[in-house]
Amino acid sequence: MSGAPAMRERPLRPARADRPFGWRDKVGYLLGDFGNDFVFIFASSFLMVFYTNVAGLDPAAVGLIFLIVRVIDAFVDVAWGRFLDTHRASPRGRFRVWIGRMALPLAVVSALLYVPMIGDWAYGVRLAYAGITYLLWGSCFYMMVNISYGSMASVMTEDPAQRSALSVWRSTGASAAGLFVGVVPPLFIYATVDGVSQVHPMNLFLTATAFAGGALVFLLLCYRMTNERVVVAPSAQRRGLGTVLGALSRDKALLTLVLANLVMMIGQFLSQSMAPYLWLNYFNNGQLSSIAAVLGIAPVLLIAPFATRLGRRFGKKEIAIVAGAVATGMHLLTFLLHVTNPWAFLGLTFLGNLGMSLFMLLVWAFITDVIDAIDVKTGSREDGTVYAIVVWARKLGLAAVGGLSGFALAAIGFHAGQATQSHETVAGIYAIATLGPAILFALFTLVMWLLYPLTRARVEANAAALASRRAAPVVVD
Template sequence: MSLGSNLKDSYQSSSVEIRKFGVKDKFGYLFGDFGNDFFFILVSSFLMVFYTDVFHLNPAAVGGLFLIARLWDAVVDITWGRFIDTRSAGKNGKFRPWIFRMSFPLVISGVLMFIHIPGMSNGFYTAWAYVTYILWGTLYSTVNIPYGSMASVITADPVERTALSSWRTLGAMLAGLVINVVGPMILFVNNKADANHFIIGTLIFGVLALGCYMACYKMNVERIVLDETRKPKANLGKTLKGLGKNKPLLLFLLAALIFMICFMLIGAVNTYLFKDYFGNAKALSMVGLLQSVAVFIAMPMIKPLVAKFGKKEVVSAGILLAAIIYGVLYLLPNLTATQFISILAIAMFGYGIFNLVIWAFVTDVIDYHEYLTGLREDGTVYSIYSFARKVGQAVAGGIGGAAIAAVGYNPNFQVQTHNTLNGIHTLGTLVPCIFLFVVFAIVAFLYPLNKKRTLQLALDLSEKRKAEEAE
């Protein structure tokens, strides 16, 4: 009997026959992050330049906004995840209904972020940025937390969960392909951010996002439903104690937080790097294209590599490769945009491996939490991970805005100073190199769930469930 079958036996069976896990679920889960990342990537890559070049806000002030908003979002994530775990599953599942209910207000708030009313004061634009950005971030949590938690109830099989992780990342990459390739062609006119083109772009992306959310809702099935008569009562004290003892979770959170800071910083700085340092904002389209191509190349390799070496081992190698390449780019400041992008593609392949496997790490630490505490709290543990991501986004937003300001960027200059351009180059190369080396060290040398221990955890957890059922 398979691990997945053992796990399913410890859950309540349904009187209605449910179709087996298959390609439909993979595509459905892909559509979830496809929808999420239409706006997430748009915000990560272009919101700062929209605020600095259209609203004419100070980049340091924008960084402050990002910091405050993301810290607030981190609190919302924890609150929403805990709320979800206190709800019982309905006829459409525990998580899917929230994707349907909240995706509409989420997309509307995303469009509002990019509305520019001409002739208003700096104070008005600042207030508009705060209200709409914080509103969007809050509503994003109400969709993303149930979406991310849903992976652990779509299937119980560890291999199938790894497949969901890869397909989720593929969805994100497809959104990135649209935003990063098509986006610069729509959003910039004569190498400058254009307010009217931004609103056209966001309306298009909003409609596409809604379509993806509806596909996710329709195509996925929640198969794992905990028997409410045997479900342990929620115990916040026990939960917190278990989280504190969950070494894999804590180290994974630290690595994920640092990686998110790095990834968000890259996204924010790249716009200035190509717009100002290379004088070619349209080249961002090629970066977006190659980033997606790198993931498409890596995706079929992931399953056999993880099966042979393990998630921890494969991810460590990918992150190390990316760190080395960013170091090389720092040492080659006189490259053309084309040469820079060609070398950068290797780094994108490296950290693309991390993105492909990261969601399978989440299901591992959720299982470890259940092993420690006896509580199956998918929403809570996932929201803790999302909390770390939001803190990373907050720090990256604060650092990004402050760093762009610190190197002397002035949106009113047609051409930035030589020192500013060198500073932007350093932010786009050396800083990611350092962050990625730190992530590599944490995953390779500190994170404890290697291939052998992950397989043993699945066996131990299955046996523990059987023993509890027999009592």
């Protein structure tokens, strides 16, 4: 039982008599991340190469754009999460309503990121257009949809096992989207000219537009198929944003999860952002990235049916430690072998992805565990704010990848807009794509092992404490 004042407790209760949690909610939630990642993974995979190879922007300048936008996100993400926690919910829910409202603007801006004629503009105009559209995409429309979507999981059900199931279904949707994004676009956006694999600007724009349209459809299906069943009774004493952030900044579980997510995202997306350069320049076959995408996502889809039971049996923290260790070992081995055969490289990539698959499937359930732990200690739930902080850390990791990738490409002598690169540059691309993730996954493993406090026993104890609190009468002064 929390030692927080009774007047600040906000017990969870059923929102209304409604259909029980079931398959429709799981499939709808899966479709939400499927739609989100139709634009997010697409941007993670192809936006950097669009900026350098089509727009002709300097990699260091692109990295700076990514970093500036993520600094802005530090404010807007948390502000939006706090808005979701404190505004009056509509009859259609507190969180899901914003998925329906913002799906169309998100789709439009997602397509406008890749206009093919940008290469004909003056350099300053190209740079400004890239910065403005990326800001609108990442810090406005995608942010509003994604934080609303992620925060919704805690009010779809209050059962920890069902929340873990939602995390698995969400991650399965993300993996399916990643598979689709990885396989289909390379078949259309790459062309071989004089024996050199290159990006086709118009095909990239048309493909991006098609994926943006798909995202719109899937997000609207998510809105229609899901339901919010749990509401938080209004607090008798609402805390200000500064007070909330001050308390959260001292929470070890949240801080550790933020750090682990940041490191994991940098490692994961560093490999992903370098993949187009690796296949274009090191293996000289951009279309092989389709097969690489299949082997990158396949482990997640194979393990998904067992993830919830494994998490319940061994604990999410414990699984994360093993996952990080396996991923570290395989990426380090790939670097040391300096593989030149693309099929051998694909095999090692598959084994490396087995490592992080379990963590990726359960990562969103970590957030609800942290929210519950904070509720036990303080008597206050901050679903949207906590989710926004974790998402900001993940987006910061993505921006760091953009900055790190851009600066690293510049450091190894990569020339934007040039079809071929020097031998030293190509060797540097291979090192960044293999050794970089190995180091970061090793750090992730140490963080989860030594610092993250929510073991399986602690999570179960928190769930029991909250169940006891909800069963007790509410005291209001």
